Amino acid sequence: MKHLTSTDLQAWLTAVTDPRATAANLLSWIEGPLRAFFPFRGVVLGHGELVAGQLKITHMLASGLDAEYLQQIATTFELAQRGALQWWLANRQPFLIDPKNPPRYASVFEVTEIEKFGLCNVAGHGVLNVKANAGTYFGFIGVRTPLSEWHLEALRLLTPVLNDLFLANIASREESMGIDGNRSAVIGELTTRERSIVRHLAEGLSNKSIARALGTSEKTVRNQLARIYAHLGVRKRSELIVLLK
Template sequence: MQAWLSAVTDPQATGFDLPGWLEGPLQAFFPYKGVVLGHGELVAGQLKVTHMLASGHEADYLQQIAKTFELSQRGSLQWWFANRQPFFIDPKNPPPYASAFEIEEIETFALRNVAGHGVLNVKANAGTYFGFAGVKTPLSPWHLEALRLLAPVLNDLFLSHIAQTEKSAMSIEGSSVAIGELTPREKDIVRHLVGGMSNKAIAQTLGISEKTVRNQLAGIYAHLAVRGRSELIVLLK
């Protein structure tokens, strides 16, 4: 109970950091190895992921996640859209709705036990989805009940994170500094940085190494003639 109370009250703190919360209070309440948060829309059986945030996953796994795909490719996600109930997958004894593609993915990237849930806006045919990998055994009804409790909290936090990131993006694009001369990848990194994300969180979200983020930031700082993160944020806000 204490872990749950910490998980739901921490977001109310000043200076809340979503990636930090995922790896701190949330992980203490619901132990896992990696998590992917996605927001997208379903059109004619095809799912388009518009926003994604990840924690605890290797870059090679994140890089292979398609941003647009047929829903039928991922049977568990298709089942979730139809039933709007939390689920878990034990690759040694998978549920009938888990697709061969998903099982192969779980085994290839050593994701182990996977659990998922989310919040669906039926009228808009869009929603947020949260997939946890490396969920500790034994899998039980507790995991499903925990996901029911977590879904609305995660949904609110993720949507707020998206809104803040987009606000930062608008601020950056409207800035008079030479942001237009940056590459698309450099702009992505700057948007996430101004949105409050750490180098590690940026790397996991973009599916690149933390070293790449550091190297890109060094080039950005030099290009914009700032000495570091704090000066860059002040310059762009």
């Protein structure tokens, strides 16, 4: 099986020393230098808490994923529903899922989800804080084939750095939200079109009205809102409105 080479390690060193490798530029770093080292189509970063066999996602960021997939991710679910995640919590080792030949610990639910949304190969790892009964999890979607030991070694290498940046990103966002309601700071993280959508949403406009105001389709507005939710770590319209107040 393919393993990391000196060229791969140099690519990782280049990614780690990139100026975008900061909490403030987390998504830019993931979509640029990290993707160059560890090719993928999309990624979900989650922070959650485990209580009595139930996992609650408290923070989430995503990149490169369809709105339909993001919208169906449950914020609270029984751990037994996701066998790969359950296996990861027990073993604290990275895992790979090829839907054509899934590992025995992958649940029917997970494999069906991968096939339904065309996620292709999935690679996952994270960092668990046993004392706090909480942790971070990173799921990379559409990783390159063939799956090999290379992916597992790469995940072991990148996860500690990604964990530190993600936790710092969460802390920074929570601090900025708590200072003064900081509407401008939140909107400043978005593109020009996304800021327009958020401003219309804050005014109480429906998706249909926003689409009419921007000269686009309602479906496009829904998709852009899903990306905004993922970028700002909120799950729905009401949470975004609270964030903007």
